[in-house]
Amino acid sequence: MDLTEFIPVWLEATKDAEVSTGLPVDEALRRATLLREAIRQRTIRPEDVERSTEFVEVLYALSLLLERDEDATPERLLADCEAVFHFARALSWLGEGSAPLSRLAFLCWRNARRNGNASKESEWSRVHGQTSVADYRDALLSMREYAEPSSSRCASSPLDVEQLLSICEGLRDQLEVSPDHVSEESAFLYDFLSTLNRESGRFDEPGYCLGELALICGAANRVLSHRDEARRWFDRAEASFVLVRNSSVHVARLAYQRLALRLEERDFEAVMELAPRWVERFVELDLLEDALKCRFLEAHALKETERLDLAKTAFLGIESDARLIGNDRLGAIAAQNLFQIHVFLGEIDQALVQAERATATLRGLNNRVNLAKLQLGVGYFLRGQGRLGESIAAFRDAQRQFLEIQMRADVAATHLVLADLFLDANQPAQAEREIRAALPVIDELKLIPEGIAALSLLRDSVHRRQIDRKALRSLTGYFEELGF
Amino acid sequence: MTIPAGPSHAVGRRASTGRTVPPELLEAFHRDLFLPLVWRATWRHGLSKEDARDVVQEAFLLAVVKLQGKGNPRGWLFQVVDNLCVNHQRKTLRRARLAAKWGTAPIPESEFDQAADD
Numbered sequence: 001m002d003l004t005e006f007i008p009v010w011l012e013a014t015k016d017a018e019v020s021t022g023l024p025v026d027e028a029l030r031r032a033t034l035l036r037e038a039i040r041q042r043t044i045r046p047e048d049v050e051r052s053t054e055f056v057e058v059l060y061a062l063s064l065l066l067e068r069d070e071d072a073t074p075e076r077l078l079a080d081c082e083a084v085f086h087f088a089r090a091l092s093w094l095g096e097g098s099a100p101l102s103r104l105a106f107l108c109w110r111n112a113r114r115n116g117n118a119s120k121e122s123e124w125s126r127v128h129g130q131t132s133v134a135d136y137r138d139a140l141l142s143m144r145e146y147a148e149p150s151s152s153r154c155a156s157s158p159l160d161v162e163q164l165l166s167i168c169e170g171l172r173d174q175l176e177v178s179p180d181h182v183s184e185e186s187a188f189l190y191d192f193l194s195t196l197n198r199e200s201g202r203f204d205e206p207g208y209c210l211g212e213l214a215l216i217c218g219a220a221n222r223v224l225s226h227r228d229e230a231r232r233w234f235d236r237a238e239a240s241f242v243l244v245r246n247s248s249v250h251v252a253r254l255a256y257q258r259l260a261l262r263l264e265e266r267d268f269e270a271v272m273e274l275a276p277r278w279v280e281r282f283v284e285l286d287l288l289e290d291a292l293k294c295r296f297l298e299a300h301a302l303k304e305t306e307r308l309d310l311a312k313t314a315f316l317g318i319e320s321d322a323r324l325i326g327n328d329r330l331g332a333i334a335a336q337n338l339f340q341i342h343v344f345l346g347e348i349d350q351a352l353v354q355a356e357r358a359t360a361t362l363r364g365l366n367n368r369v370n371l372a373k374l375q376l377g378v379g380y381f382l383r384g385q386g387r388l389g390e391s392i393a394a395f396r397d398a399q400r401q402f403l404e405i406q407m408r409a410d411v412a413a414t415h416l417v418l419a420d421l422f423l424d425a426n427q428p429a430q431a432e433r434e435i436r437a438a439l440p441v442i443d444e445l446k447l448i449p450e451g452i453a454a455l456s457l458l459r460d461s462v463h464r465r466q467i468d469r470k471a472l473r474s475l476t477g478y479f480e481e482l483g484f
Numbered sequence: 485m486t487i488p489a490g491p492s493h494a495v496g497r498r499a500s501t502g503r504t505v506p507p508e509l510l511e512a513f514h515r516d517l518f519l520p521l522v523w524r525a526t527w528r529h530g531l532s533k534e535d536a537r538d539v540v541q542e543a544f545l546l547a548v549v550k551l552q553g554k555g556n557p558r559g560w561l562f563q564v565v566d567n568l569c570v571n572h573q574r575k576t577l578r579r580a581r582l583a584a585k586w587g588t589a590p591i592p593e594s595e596f597d598q599a600a601d602d
Contacts, residue, residue, distance in 0.1 A: 003517070003547070003551065003557040003558070003561075004547070004551050004552070004557065006509070006513060007544045007547050007548055007551070008548055009505055010510065010513050010518070010544065011541070011544055011545065011548070013505055013510055014541075019514070019518065019537065020514070020519075021519070021522045021526075021533040021534075021536065021537050022519055022522065022523065022533070024533075025526065025532075025533065053515050053519055056519075056520075056523070057519070057523055057527075060523045060524075060526070060527035060528075061527055063527065063528075064527045064528075099520055099523070099524055099528075099562070103528060138556070138559050138560050138562075138563040139563060141563075142563050142566065142567050160566065160570070163566065
């Protein structure tokens, strides 16, 4: 049914008509109370429930009962919310993306937090994202409207934490699709939320959302190589997280982001020392995905310090474990790294298998950041094969992809690689153009402080119109080590 | 007319376009979109059924003007209903505050809107 066409028809057809709005409120609440008890006692099975609109409304009423229950302990409430959620999900006719499911997942998340159950908190946040009925972009627009300075809503209406949770989940999903957009939106929402008082939501949820938005904004800035900005956002996240429930979990997630930043700054020693400790901590907290992400950092550090066999083993383990916990994204990024390692080791056939595997999954996830990085790897691969023209085309394609998602540091790094290739192809004028395009960005983003001497030599050589190849190689070397 | 209360009620309903609307289409729309939106307004935002119905019809009126065919129109409608419910609650709250302040009976909506704008 095309809604844009049918809504006017509906409005015309129902003009001056009495339209049924379902069960009377009292009746729905009475049935919801009975249903809650039946689910608790297991005297009702999903397969016994026939499809009916009335039953759906009773589920809505039950979610309200669970939300407003002030007598039950948080443990009891979490158990009830989970039981009702699983019961509702087992109703094959209800369908994913149904509003009662999303509401119930939110209540599970809220009560998991109140219970101090980190693993469940994380799990229910994810499930909420999967069952959310509204697109996070619509929620974002709505929240922007809510945050308008001219709006009097801010002062008088409560913050919709469920909506904010959906937005955080949506923004997190977009981190590797459009980090610039994520950075802008999360910063805006953080600033707005900072102006509200803590009573504007239930429990400590506004504080949690504030920390989460700062963490997301920091991660987006890290992806964009705005490292000072990323650090500032991580500090803001910490200031919010220390005051909320399960703070140790959120501080641990923050530690992962800080460690990832240190990897990008080539502080491999710190990564090798700290990553295994965080892996242990995450496993203790039953946060397996976060543990896997820390193993990732360790494997990266091994790769960057040229312990390629160890790195290969580590990435193979990550790829296999990612599959076990159903995380396609991590599996694909492991495959992308394995592709590079196989190229370095000259294992061409295995490299191509990994490249194909990674490409298919990353395309499916629309993971633009890692697709661009994969394309960069293809450029290096072709260069290693001596296929200069194809290599230039691959680097150009990667550069275009980086530019589209505003990863300016990677665009600059690719300019330098292309400059080197143009010198190989005896095209110094083109090489000079590439370097001139890269230098202002490297300066602005303060990308490689340790390469300052090489940078200065290169700049001087460009002024003299005689490119210092050694300085250029030295700089591209820094970028390669940085994982660009 | 009550929808749904048996197919006969909707049969032969004519839209202003002169097109006869098949009753099963109206019923499907009622079941799959109208009711879920009313439930959201009632059970998530605490509106009475009457207010919930008015809010949903208002959301449909907005949709006629603003809804494009692209994206997720169903998600958009849920969002609009959420916003209208928040507005409704805000108005109710402010009306009650003004009534308490002035020591009067609840203020009619039109007068309240004028006062709120002032």
